[in-house]
Amino acid sequence: MFFASDNGAPAIPEALAALVEANAGGALGYGNDPWTRRAQEAVRAVLEAPEATVHFVTTGTAANSLALASLTPPWGAVFCHEDAHVQMDECGAPEFFTGGAKLIGLPGDAGRIAPDTLRAALAGDSGVHSVQPACLTLTTVTEAGTLYTLAQIAELAGIAHEAGLKVHLDGARLANALAATGASPADMTWRAGVDALSFGGTKNGLMGVEAVVIFDPAKGRELELRRKRAGHLASKMRYLSAQVPPWLEGGRWLDLAAHANAMAARLAEGLAARGARFLHPVEANMIFAAWPAGTHARLKAAGAVYYDWAPPGPGEEAARLVASWATTAAEVDAFLAAL
Amino acid sequence: MFFASDNGAPAIPEALAALVEANAGGALGYGNDPWTRRAQEAVRAVLEAPEATVHFVTTGTAANSLALASLTPPWGAVFCHEDAHVQMDECGAPEFFTGGAKLIGLPGDAGRIAPDTLRAALAGDSGVHSVQPACLTLTTVTEAGTLYTLAQIAELAGIAHEAGLKVHLDGARLANALAATGASPADMTWRAGVDALSFGGTKNGLMGVEAVVIFDPAKGRELELRRKRAGHLASKMRYLSAQVPPWLEGGRWLDLAAHANAMAARLAEGLAARGARFLHPVEANMIFAAWPAGTHARLKAAGAVYYDWAPPGPGEEAARLVASWATTAAEVDAFLAAL
Amino acid sequence: MFFASDNGAPAIPEALAALVEANAGGALGYGNDPWTRRAQEAVRAVLEAPEATVHFVTTGTAANSLALASLTPPWGAVFCHEDAHVQMDECGAPEFFTGGAKLIGLPGDAGRIAPDTLRAALAGDSGVHSVQPACLTLTTVTEAGTLYTLAQIAELAGIAHEAGLKVHLDGARLANALAATGASPADMTWRAGVDALSFGGTKNGLMGVEAVVIFDPAKGRELELRRKRAGHLASKMRYLSAQVPPWLEGGRWLDLAAHANAMAARLAEGLAARGARFLHPVEANMIFAAWPAGTHARLKAAGAVYYDWAPPGPGEEAARLVASWATTAAEVDAFLAAL
């Protein structure tokens, strides 16, 4: 009954098998190896972006910060949702990597930025006394477990581009968003106006593998230098790269995400049937649920692992519950039974 | 015949086995897991430093830069050998992590800083117009493949401490230095005056695992925050940590390093017998050898992989050759035969 | 009819006279001169802070940023009012000087932070994933032209200190706040819990002179190094310093500020009599007034200089009007007549 986070799930067997296979003989370091070339090709292929540059790193924070730094000068403003991971959960990494840019948190229901909110934030002139609007960063699946539609991403990216900003997508759970919407990776990213992507693998079955994808290849070299300078150029890169092709192959990554989403849906259905209410719509693999006070104790005694959330009202408790590729129907049902 | 670098060697089977074993069920992220606690304990134990804080990261550049940043203010000077990895091979990572400190490269034979050189560099007052001496960073095995004795480390650290500096040791190849000298890990580090250590695993059989070790526990929290902020706090930390105990257990890490050193000695002996000369004494697992022009072509045609080095004289070629835990006597002999 | 800003006023004649007097013969640079020592003593004397260190710079942005950087690590959070100058008008200078700290803008009526707002912002734990609360910065006269009482400053500083934060006061208009409240400089700063002060001269008759005052002398050396490193250590410091003693002497600086406040009061009274309404209480030398649309054109045609402000409602216009030491009653009356 592990619902703490999808980054607490184990790695898929194929990833481990690929590691074992890659662990033979000497190989040049720092990505100058065949595994890395194949993995980069595989990412470009699923994104239908043959010119994109692909840079593997081990954490989402690194991926986000490197991407933002390549899009934002030190005097830039990065617009994000006020609850975004880059704003709340990265200990100022974007500020560190950009050389001190300012993140502007925008409010928005259910983790999503509304077009008018963005328009209002971009209205007016930016004189020399204030930071300069430089970048919009969106997240889908959002921090609230909700999704942007393709049209919403495209509209927000359009507003940003018109104002001269670049667009980043934090896709730590991109696979879950794709599986939930059925959209193609290309449609949800560069065709919708995304300039740089954090392409997440860790939360969907890999062992600590994310990719920064830069759709304008002219920026690729800068990203390589930023990555090295941040200590994120792995010498034994093959152990990151080798995991990627079997994970992407045949849509395996989307199947894993679809399973996680399905487990969350099963859990949500059961919760609803037992009278829980939801702080946000359940659209992918995350649930924010409220239930009567006293429930936490019962669930945890039964062995459930998850994060408590701020209670929305008196007499209530709340929880964040995340399903992963490894969540089983039996786990879900045991949780519901314990409830 | 792979002599390009010890970071090009595969991982030891025990590391992979540990990964497979750790890959079961859910686990809290970011190091809040039993594997990480055990690995930290294991590092503290081999260092006989029960109070030290231990922070795992995936690259040596990250380990060095985080350690230096915790010892050096932005207006500090970091004294290092002019060929040190931090100065030449990290794309300015120490400057990035410290917020713009200045590295002062000191000359020195065979990769080592001489005490008088350090004393001279520290002589005189530092007014407000210049950066302030803050840190000494040493490397052993050095960039030239040589070693510091315990007495040399202690003398340099003593000079540094007397002048108010902190001392960092880049131990990317610490195991090779320990195996070659027979010194204990404690004697070569904190007992010799080292305040922070980059404890290398990647070049000695792990899959991308280094530890920053801070001997003053009061600085540990700062290191945690710096690591997170730099995107180096792995969510699935267990896959780093799990590799460490079996690698350290029973002195396995020192045996691996001793083997690498022995293979280098065997290679050096054969090279000497065939008339090669050495740019630096061969003291651990790295060889800098010079031989007649034309030799590269012959060796590479035979399948040898290594880095060319700047030719020391006319009619000569030079090479850097690195042996690893995975180098076999047969590989060495084949290389010598091809020569 | 110049009401654009108090930094648009000329310098007081005594400042110019002091420059002329200081302009004789050679003098050692970088503050090693008798004028600087006298000026530092004069600042310490008015603050009744004989141990404080005093560092002159030419801009308020430099003063604020240097002070904040000395109180905040790169991973720190700086709490400020959401309209504060450091947040809105310094192009990210605090982020630059601190190495990427995060400013957290708090809402608050009339430019003031309420104690409960601060308490709520400081509630909860700060894990390693988020920036660490480090500093509270207050401004008085606030951006809205209002004042904090001594009790309010002390309460906010107390909340901050209890949570382990340091406290900075942006005193670009400190003299106006002192003149308006009758408080002593010591009472409004260190006795109320202020750890570092931006002590403003430029907006009150000097030619570009601000002082950073650090009440904990142990931090003084760091400030000196930060100032040099930021290019704010003036070689010909005497031309800053010489202006200070005649400005402080005999309470001249407070008289200048009292005059500015009086001119604002006269203007506010006249505005009220003519039906204008105020967006914020008029408590010092700044007025935020709303009047019927069409008024701007008439006033500007008559030669009034001031900044338009966002209209609070339909059919309205708004203005920011700032009085200075140089504002005359005749100017005020001419403005009112033009209205």
Next chain:
Amino acid sequence: MFFASDNGAPAIPEALAALVEANAGGALGYGNDPWTRRAQEAVRAVLEAPEATVHFVTTGTAANSLALASLTPPWGAVFCHEDAHVQMDECGAPEFFTGGAKLIGLPGDAGRIAPDTLRAALAGDSGVHSVQPACLTLTTVTEAGTLYTLAQIAELAGIAHEAGLKVHLDGARLANALAATGASPADMTWRAGVDALSFGGTKNGLMGVEAVVIFDPAKGRELELRRKRAGHLASKMRYLSAQVPPWLEGGRWLDLAAHANAMAARLAEGLAARGARFLHPVEANMIFAAWPAGTHARLKAAGAVYYDWAPPGPGEEAARLVASWATTAAEVDAFLAAL
């Protein structure tokens, strides 16, 4: 007998008179005033660079660091003479402003970089592991008091440009170099290949006024933002700007520098006649002289003010002596008499 530095000299009377004249009535801040426009025009005119952008700051460190930051990414290498002010006397300001670039100090006789030294430094490829050559910064008058010829500047700039670097000139004493060589400002700067110039006024009679001049106007906006963000955008800019036109007018600035050079020549002649020897050729307004031990005491007792320099040999003392626009022949002769 003040020979400590030309930044210890007073300001020229015309600068003070201009301040007094500018000190009338209100003026918009931050350079939006007629004095600043006139001063920028005056600088562009003497440089014959109608498109250049001109940005006034108060210190040479700020001018150099802003210029370098606009030419160098955080992962860049800045090549300079190993004794350059940016390397030795700015407490790491270039590292701070650039976000952590690396300064590479090159050796060179008499403060000058030789073309072959630069070529050697730029030879070879820069892989992702090292900082990327980005900028060459030259200084004339050099730290050794010597000059570059126009041909030397052009040759070095040519080598730099060919390798893709930008070129900065630290012209803290540009007027002295121009007066000594008779070259035109345009010939010594942009026509010789200089991309950004620190145009010094402080050491030649102004009260703390330097200009950053950017010859590529496309970079001007970035410089404005960097200046603001560093706290170097003066609100009462008119007091900087007003000094510039009377100083430049009719070649006054070059006459002042020529006088300083002439006083240095007079002093050097007298020193030579009295048996002193020179550590570097005396080519502008700085002298590095060696004389028998014991001389310092006699001179200082007589009231001479100057900086001691490292003694070149046993039984010797050395001094740095700087003449300024304010140095008189009588002062020089009194010094020689005391010797």
